[in-house]
Amino acid sequence: MKEFLLITPEIFLALTLAFVIAGEITYYGEQVRLITATALLGLGGAFIQTLISYEHGAAQIFGGALSIDGFSLFFKLFFIVLASFAIATVSHSKEIAEARRSEYCALILASTLAMCLIASVADLALAFLSLLLLNVISHFLAAYGKKSILSTEAAVKSMAFGAVAAALFLYAAAILFATTHSLNIYEIHKVLLTKPLDPQVLLVVFVLLLVSLSYQIGAFPAYMVVPDVLEGAPTPVSAFLSLGPRAAGFAFMTRVLVAVFTQPASSAGHWEILGQFDWTKMLSVVAGLSMGIGSLLAFRQNRAKRLVSYLVVAESGFLLIGLLVLDEVGIAALLYSLVIQLFSLVGIFYVLSFLIDQLQADQLDRLRGAMRGAVPECICLVIFLFCLVGSPPTPGFIAKFSLIGAAIRHERSFLAIAGVFSMVVSSAAVARLVYRLIGDFGDLKEFAVLGSRRSPARKVLLATLLVPMVLAGVFAEFLFNWAGQSLGFIFW
Amino acid sequence: MSYIPVLILMMVGLTVGGAILLLTTLLGSGIQNKKKNMPFECGVPGYGSARHRFSVRFYLVAILFLLFDVEAIFFYPWAVVYKKYLTINAFILIEMGFFALILLVGYFYVLGKGALEWE
Numbered sequence: 001m002k003e004f005l006l007i008t009p010e011i012f013l014a015l016t017l018a019f020v021i022a023g024e025i026t027y028y029g030e031q032v033r034l035i036t037a038t039a040l041l042g043l044g045g046a047f048i049q050t051l052i053s054y055e056h057g058a059a060q061i062f063g064g065a066l067s068i069d070g071f072s073l074f075f076k077l078f079f080i081v082l083a084s085f086a087i088a089t090v091s092h093s094k095e096i097a098e099a100r101r102s103e104y105c106a107l108i109l110a111s112t113l114a115m116c117l118i119a120s121v122a123d124l125a126l127a128f129l130s131l132l133l134l135n136v137i138s139h140f141l142a143a144y145g146k147k148s149i150l151s152t153e154a155a156v157k158s159m160a161f162g163a164v165a166a167a168l169f170l171y172a173a174a175i176l177f178a179t180t181h182s183l184n185i186y187e188i189h190k191v192l193l194t195k196p197l198d199p200q201v202l203l204v205v206f207v208l209l210l211v212s213l214s215y216q217i218g219a220f221p222a223y224m225v226v227p228d229v230l231e232g233a234p235t236p237v238s239a240f241l242s243l244g245p246r247a248a249g250f251a252f253m254t255r256v257l258v259a260v261f262t263q264p265a266s267s268a269g270h271w272e273i274l275g276q277f278d279w280t281k282m283l284s285v286v287a288g289l290s291m292g293i294g295s296l297l298a299f300r301q302n303r304a305k306r307l308v309s310y311l312v313v314a315e316s317g318f319l320l321i322g323l324l325v326l327d328e329v330g331i332a333a334l335l336y337s338l339v340i341q342l343f344s345l346v347g348i349f350y351v352l353s354f355l356i357d358q359l360q361a362d363q364l365d366r367l368r369g370a371m372r373g374a375v376p377e378c379i380c381l382v383i384f385l386f387c388l389v390g391s392p393p394t395p396g397f398i399a400k401f402s403l404i405g406a407a408i409r410h411e412r413s414f415l416a417i418a419g420v421f422s423m424v425v426s427s428a429a430v431a432r433l434v435y436r437l438i439g440d441f442g443d444l445k446e447f448a449v450l451g452s453r454r455s456p457a458r459k460v461l462l463a464t465l466l467v468p469m470v471l472a473g474v475f476a477e478f479l480f481n482w483a484g485q486s487l488g489f490i491f492w
Numbered sequence: 493m494s495y496i497p498v499l500i501l502m503m504v505g506l507t508v509g510g511a512i513l514l515l516t517t518l519l520g521s522g523i524q525n526k527k528k529n530m531p532f533e534c535g536v537p538g539y540g541s542a543r544h545r546f547s548v549r550f551y552l553v554a555i556l557f558l559l560f561d562v563e564a565i566f567f568y569p570w571a572v573v574y575k576k577y578l579t580i581n582a583f584i585l586i587e588m589g590f591f592a593l594i595l596l597v598g599y600f601y602v603l604g605k606g607a608l609e610w611e
Binding site: 024 | 597
């Protein structure tokens with residue numbers, strides 16, 4: 001019975017999903033808004049349940065398949081907040097028809113459930129099932145723009161990559177199971193301590209895991225699908241897809257890599273690699289390439305959504321730095337960066353969705369002078385963009401500083417240089433977009449005024465994104481301490 | 493050694509089928525005409541192109557069958573251990589009840605959305 005107490009957030013989400021599905025087939029017309037309200041209430045309940053779960057303490061449940069600890073609870077709160085924003089922002093978007101919003105709520109809730117499972121999973125078979133559930137729903141969500149050919153293309157591309165990634169993950173899991181006769185990652189670690197794998201076998205397993213999870217996190221080598229998916233999907237969906245599956249991928253990658261392929265080092269709060277194959281070097285090459293490719297290609301883009309999606313690839317590279325240093329401070333920096341990205345990316349895509357609805361295009365040329373007609377929205381967009389790339393004095397700078405600091409502390413100077421270079425080029429890419437928004441310093445009188453309808457709901461939503469982001473910067477130390485306390489997922 | 497009859501069966505099958513095809517090619521007349529080369533439709537003359545799009549209802553029925561068939565597959569191992577676990581308490585029955593209930597919700601969703609309508 002205690003096991004079911006520990007998964008009450010997931011049970012809450014499943015019940016909310018059932019009610020949303022039941023509501024979808026019974027409610028018509030005006031009552032459809034009840035469904036969105038039900039979904040948001042259910043997510044609020046799940047959020048409170050997750051906060052209550054902090055009292056229970058860490059535990060492995062269902063025969064070791066799930067590991068409920070501070071790490072998984074941190075990510076559950078993250079995913080529930082993301083889902084709430086995804087459902088709240090869709091009512092202001094014209095890209096998703098009102099008739100399809102209830103199904104959209106159901107899909108978001110189902111993928112949140114999958115992501116919460118991924119954050120706590122400790123069994124490779126359950127990990128595969130949850131990853132597949134999340135990815136299949138992501139394909140559906142990417143195809144949600146029914147009349148848009150780009151949307152269908154995005155879904156087919158993500159499906160093709162997702163299928164290959166799933167197959168490679170299974171191959172790695174099969175090799176690990178064959179050598180250690182266990183699917184539980186903690187049991188696998190115990191076996192590997194006494195009977196380590198050959199360096200060649202470890203290389204194969206690691207490369208398979210890396211390529212498979214690189215699709216999930218949107219880093220090199222599977223970064224190519226990210227811009228197509230995020231550009232083709234409807235903009236509220238892009239906000240969700242740019243954060244949810246990525247954060248779930250990072251949660252799973254951190255848990256698997258640190259729990260299976262590392263051992264405690266001589267100093268507290270540090271880990272070192274297990275076995276003779278130094279996989280952190282491979283990860284640092286991947287991180288450096290992701291940062292460089294993402295920021296350089298972002299600079300070359302002429303469409304706002306595609307520009308932001310390449311920035312997302314660069315951000316994934318940055319987050320990998322926090323993981324590969326194998327340090328409590330580094331992983332805490334990774335978690336803090338994810339929180340900052342939650343608010344900044346949702347905010348960016350929300351304002352872009354408003355601009356696309358008004359202008360029917362997101363090319364930089366069409367966005368010229370947009371700030372004239374939508375001053376508060378565009379100012380928020382500028383703040384969110386500079387926070388994403390890590391310009392001071394935004395909270396994003398604290399995140400980038402801690403990540404690059406972690407690289408320097410562990411003497412990975414090339415990675416630090418690549419990080420700074422990526423920050424500069426990303427800032428230049430964002431500056432291109434901002435330059436267009438303010439109208440190229442030209443005569444603003446000739447530019448069109450955007451949607452003069454005042455919308456207090458939009459301003460409230462923007463404030464709900466901006467204020468927590470600023471507070472996350474002001475109370476950065478508190479967040480870092482909380483992230484550091486969430487790292488008790490190693491059950492050695 | 494005990495699988496020799498299977499090999500003999502395969503050989504006989506290949507020989508008979510191959511012989512029939514070979515004999516019809518050698519002994520049959522070589523005259524071709526349009527009516528003889530048309531695909532056989534039980535005597536009904538064919539019309540139109542064979543390249544029409546299939547209705548999506550076939551796909552829906554196939555996918556829904558797949559999902560509920562997988563549910564039925566999950567019932568099999570449960571049925572094997574059911575009697576043994578029922579002696580402890582009724583948990584095993586309630587657990588499977590929840591599983592079936594979740595899928596029942598999905599079934600009512602499909603019903604309500606009209607995915608099972610054929611017209």
